[in-house]
Amino acid sequence: MKVRVAPDLCCGAQRCAEVAPQFYKIVDGFNAFVSEHEVHDVPPDMEEAAVRGAKECPERAIRIIEDEA
């Protein structure tokens, strides 16, 4: 699984980091996601947290990309 964040849609609500702090981090003190890279690999034990954080995003800026079977 990968997640893709659209940097331009991120509004800094920080909901992802609130509900899934083990995966989503606050960068630069405010930006609610990793700002350097748009696409991130999700370790298997973090998949549930990644999905939980994505569902919370008020701008739906975080997309889950499932691995191809």
Next chain:
Amino acid sequence: MSRYAEILKNEDPRIAEVFDVEAETEREGYLVIEDPFPSLAKLMAKAPVQKGMLGELLGYGDQGGFHFHVPGQLTYTAFSFEAVSRALIENQTFSSEVYDDFDNNAQLSNTILHTVGSRHRSMRNAIQPFFTPDVAESWWNDKIIAETVETLISKIEVKTSADLFLELCARMPVHVVSAGFGIDPDEIVTFRIALLGGGHREGEDRVDGLKTSHDILDRVIDARRRKPENDIISKFVQAEITLDDGSTRPFTNEEIINHCRLIVLAGGGTTWRQLGITLFALLNNPDQLEAAKADRSLLPKVILESARWHATDLIFPRRVEKDVNLAGVDIPQGAMLHMCLGSANRDPARWENPDKFDISRPIQRALAFGGGPHSCLGQHVSRQEMVVALNAVFDRLPNVRWDTSKPPARLTGGLFTRGPSALPVVFG
């Protein structure tokens, strides 16, 4: 049919009185401005952040007539997208606690609107689960939005003309949010009037309003503490706030009451005007109306473009908590900041031809629903209401168009709480 729908079928003469943008603006003591956007664009072109209150910079002097206007207080105004977005996100520096200064009766104190940092976060975390995108599209939609819109549109479709602002926009959101919370159907309009009377006005009106809204909510909360139902007040009663040390506590009655006031006021007070602005923009652009009608997957985009083009509330306040440089301007600790969403959402550095309502634009985040930790809690409920309402208008009012026998509709109001004067349409 639920009792909520039965009540909604009745005419209520108070609706026309309460839901009148211009009258509401004047009643609250604020100036009516027909079209602030040309002046806002000129100001933004001068500098992204300027010293002065927004009303003052617009040339109305420093004696008030606008929300968040405090004569004599050192105030700066942020105009550009970048400056306003940063102020929204950096909430510890640009603090929401400024709202306490305007809430003379503490009717919204200790809510997610007024607090910052961990106090805000702990409450927002407890409330957010009732308002996620998924819950808006399932629980809110299935429990109340679909039925509300069906009830309203079936009253309208049997006629050949209507004022959609009054008959659809005004009645839907206050009903949806009040019903969602579990407020008695007979008391919805009374509750709304009490809330409006409670915040800003002086004298007996205000005290009566505060007491009425308090008593209505207190009764519901007590009943739900005894026997929870499937509504938001029951969810509040059962929710737990997790504190910094990991311990939990329930919401107090006072906290639930103030959050109900806040959310019913915000949810019932913005969505009706934003839906009105969306219909206004579509009726003025028949080609875009036809495009949206033909492809309903465009509706979420239509709503975001309407909110960008003309949000209902063009200004929000913050208090500056430490000396800071915002877009090249030094602002000292203690100053107030006016964040002008109206100009930020039409910033030519971000949007091409920004004054044009254009649903074919690429989606880019605008600031109509705010941003940062305080980004609009109810935005997905609001967007879902608007999607369902627009679908109903397209499906049930064939060939809907302006009623040219009536005075042309205008967008009006102050800098806060703007919306159409009316939406007179014919169909069939």
